[in-house]
Amino acid sequence: MLFETEIEQLTLTLLHDKDGFTLAYGPDLLEGDSPERGYGDVVLQNRLRAAIDRINPQIPPSARDEALKKVLRSQALTLIDNNEAFHCLLTEGVDVKFSIGSGKSRTDKVWLVDFDHPESDKNEFLAVNQFTVVENNTNKRPDILLFINGLPVVVIELKNAADEKADVQAAFHQLQTYQQLIPSLFTFNAFEVISDGWFAKAGTISSDYARFMEWKSEDGTHVVDSKHEPELETLVKGLLNKRTLLDIVRHFIVFEKTKERTIKKVAAYHQYFAVNKAIASTLRASANPGGHFAAEHPAVYGLPSVEKQPKGDKRAGVVWHTQ
Structure with a gap:
């Protein structure tokens, strides 16, 4: 116990x-x-500011400060709205505008995480x-x-x-x-x-x-x-x-209205692995080497694997989706 x-x-x-x-x-x-x-x-x-500096060295310090203020500022009346607003900043980056000289300005993104x-x-x-x-x-x-x-x-x-x-x-x-x-x-x-x-x-x-x-x-x-x-x-x-x-955090959270x-x-876990498996299989079928994906093996469901299929065969397979 x-x-x-x-x-x-x-x-x-x-x-x-x-x-x-x-x-x-x-x-x-x-x-x-x-x-x-x-x-x-x-x-x-202090840890957040240090991370912003590490991830965004190309952004002027004043713009990084503004990004930090945006993250810490709650603007909505409800928790779910504040949470959704922050999720957008986290996954899409914080938009900032700063001067680049000669009276010109530039808009860029400050990232809070190196995804x-x-x-x-x-x-x-x-x-x-x-x-x-x-x-x-x-x-x-x-x-x-x-x-x-x-x-x-x-x-x-x-x-x-x-x-x-x-x-x-x-x-x-x-x-x-x-x-x-x-x-x-x-x-x-x-x-x-x-x-x-x-x-x-x-x-x-x-x-x-x-x-x-x-x-x-x-x-x-x-x-x-x-x-x-x-x-x-x-x-x-x-x-x-x-x-x-x-x-x-980046790809598998949605807000439904x-x-x-x-x-x-x-x-859910089976949705996560199935989607990544589908992406990897699609990249293989298109002869694109792609990157690293977490994948649920088809054998779990008694299905054949595509691992031995040749790249570029245009056969990505089928995803069965359940809630």
């Missing part, structure tokens, strides 16, 4: 050992002669446990936050499987409370993770509990059976590794 603190330490170990996240203890960021943050700060601004090189030194991946946030005189402390370049893009809430009142669904309800009481943290959230140490699910700030989905594969080939294997380790290794995490509201959706 694992207690919640042990599940937390296990998760941090998996993040550090397997995915290379740097670890930090929340209270340490508040201490010292030059603390990184105050209780009301959810973005690690093209996920594991480069330009990106910093930090996992922080016990990160206290104070907002509107309310004090809350999520279990683990994952920061990319100082931005809190993933919130992980953990519960004790041995406690009947503290299961995965209780973790979901805890996150709903956080969204109500410390909404500024979730402006920058890509998705959320809930787990009791065995079962583990991921969803977005607009997902109800039924839409939180397991991530059942690390590589798209082996699918975990939760009757015999813990889902948490598979989710950490399969979803929260640097390459997949940035790929999900209805008459009543905006719904934020993140791809």
Whole structure:
């Protein structure tokens, strides 16, 4: 039997050992002669500014400053609208305008993350446990936050499987409370993770509990059976590794508009691997060498592989899509 603190330490170990996240203890960021943050700060601004400088050396410092201000400025009345606005800045770049002399100006983009090189030194991946946030005189402390370049893009809430009142669904309800009481943290959230140490699910700030989905594969080939294997380790290794995490953030999150509201959706594991497999197969069929893709092997579904088909044969295959 694992207690919640042990599940937390296990998760941090998996993040550090397997995915290379740097670890930090929340209270340490508040201490010292030059603390990184105050209780009301959810973005690690010095780390974000340093990342902007690393990624965008061609942009004048004043324009980089303006980009930082745009990121930190909330303009909408609702959490989902603020979240969507930030997602656009994160995935499409921050538009800035600056002088190039002789009375002329230029418009360019400032990037917050180096998506093209996920594991480069330009990106910093930090996992922080016990990160206290104070907002509107309310004090809350999520279990683990994952920061990319100082931005809190993933919130992980953990519960004790041995406690009947503290299961995965209780973790979901805890996150709903956080969204109500410390909404500024979730402006920058890509998705959320809930787990009791065995079962583990991921969803977005607009997902109800039924839409939180397991991530059942690390590589798209082996699918975990939760009757015999813990889902948490598979989710950490399969979803929260640097390459997949940035790929999900950039390409596999959408905002769907209805008459009543905006719904934020993140791809399930089988959708993610199937799409990347389809892209890789299309590139092969067109004789384009392409790049690196995470792919779910067709054998999982009893289908033949295209790996031995010649490049340029114009046969990309078929994708079966399910929710």
